[in-house]
């Protein structure tokens with residue numbers, strides 16, 4: 153790695169800084185002799201110091217702050233730390249800790265990361281984007297803070313989400329961090345608490361009309377095409393309606409996707425594929441009832457229908473297997489409050505606001521919670537599903553933890569061990585009736601980093617639903633049969649990097665086969681091709697530009 157930086161500036165650049173690991177030659181050439189301790193430590197020794205210091209922290213929030221500070225100083229050591237034990241560190245840099253971080257974002261703020269683009273900059277978005285120091289940006293993860301996790305409108309406090317999300321691209325799938333740009337589009341907030349908080353970091357005004365917001369997003373999306381032409385835009389945590397509408401607005405024109413809609417759908421589809429394997433059925437043998445018809449629910453229903461069509465059903469047959477229930481009850485044909493994308497799931501059925509009554513009448517094999525309502529799958533719901541089904545499939549996807557529609561313990565206990573269960577957050581194994589059950593985490597971090605890696609390596613021009621279905625199949629195929637029998641629907645997190653490289657390779661193959669790649673197909677096998685593009689958290693030799701020229 154060559155740099156024009158010298159002296160203290162080398163230490164202030166997190167992607168160059170090796171803190172206590174510079175060699176004597178590097179210290180001499182970079183002019184940092186005396187600016188760091190006079191040792192050359194190994195990366196393992198550095199990691200052991202980080203672990204020691206983390207061991208003194210008593211809460212995950214404190215561990216998050218420590219790691220954020222580490223990233224501000226030494227990027228390689230940060231990624232080395234979180235990639236050394238993903239099962240331990242992903243819940244700290246992302247969900248569930250990130251929920252608490254966002255709630256307190258303005259209070260915890262120490263240093264800017266990513267970009268903050270306010271609606272007041274309309275007309276000048278391109279100029280603002282050009283302020284970003286990296287010229288080759290491949291991914292922007294963007295939120296307007298409209299619906300952060302299950303926590304609602306957090307406005308600028310939602311800026312923590314794109315930061316964490318993009319760290320997972322690197323930690324889970326090896327996308328090099330220098331190509332990633334977290335972005336907060338500030339169009340105001342309707343959150344009264346933050347509007348009156350002196351430490352709030354966003355615009356102090358309520359959200360604009362939909363037309364105003366969309367014209368701002370239009371300018372942003374167009375500007376990205378010009379300033380970062382190889383960039384894929386990942387939309388994250390917008391309100392359900394905006395998420396679906398903005399995806400439709402751009403998906404056929406640009407390289408964009410929405411993780412809440414498509415990533416969630418991909419990971420839940422992977423779980424459904426494996427639940428069907430456990431039951432010895434096909435996806436098209438099942439009947440599905442959703443609690444929640446927002447961006448996550450609708451995205452999943454749509455992707456599920458595409459997968460059912462791939463199994464041989466017509467689109468109408470596929471849609472007839474999917475029922476949805478939202479805050480106003482069952483989606484059915486007499487409802488007048490539904491938006492366009494919900495109407496295809498509003499079948500002929502008597503109106504009801506009683507979820508258990510809907511279960512008894514529709515007799516689903518699978519219920520899917522994407523409602524943000526913790527505890528909504530109560531004992532009556534689980535017992536009703538267990539009466540109707542030998543192996544009821546219960547997917548409680550809402551997060552953070554307290555928003556899960558039910559816990560695995562509740563699902564296994566109330567179903568007397570019959571449930572096949574997964575949630576949106578990590579829960580520990582459950583012992584019931586002398587058996588140990590392994591609840592899976594239907595977290596989209598199994599999908600979007602792998603999709604990201606495949607897009608990065610192939611420079612894909614579009615992100616289609618078929619890529620997410622292929623990713624779902626690849627994830628499902630990686631659960632060994634013995635773990636499947638213990639109820640585990642997803643691969644273990646401990647090996648997530650290897651798992652995502654395999655998934656990315658399958659997605660990349662489909663990108664090439666579909667003619668969406670903007671690079672030539674590799675001569676090597678696809679897994680090696682992905683590995684060649686993957687970041688490893690190891691220091692590279694740093695060479696001063698002057699010395700290199702000499």
Ligand code: NAI
Nearest residue numbers: 301302392444445446447448478479523550551576595596
């Ligand atoms: P959204 O706000 O777009 O939709 C929520 C839906 O739940 C709406 O249809 C609403 O009518 C319905 N709802 C609200 N209260 C209800 C009630 N009392 N009874 C029945 N339905 C009710 O939210 P979105 O984006 O669809 O997300 C939903 C949840 O899914 C969130 O908690 C989010 O964190 C979670 N999620 C989980 C992911 C994962 O990886 N497991 C990924 C993305 C989202």
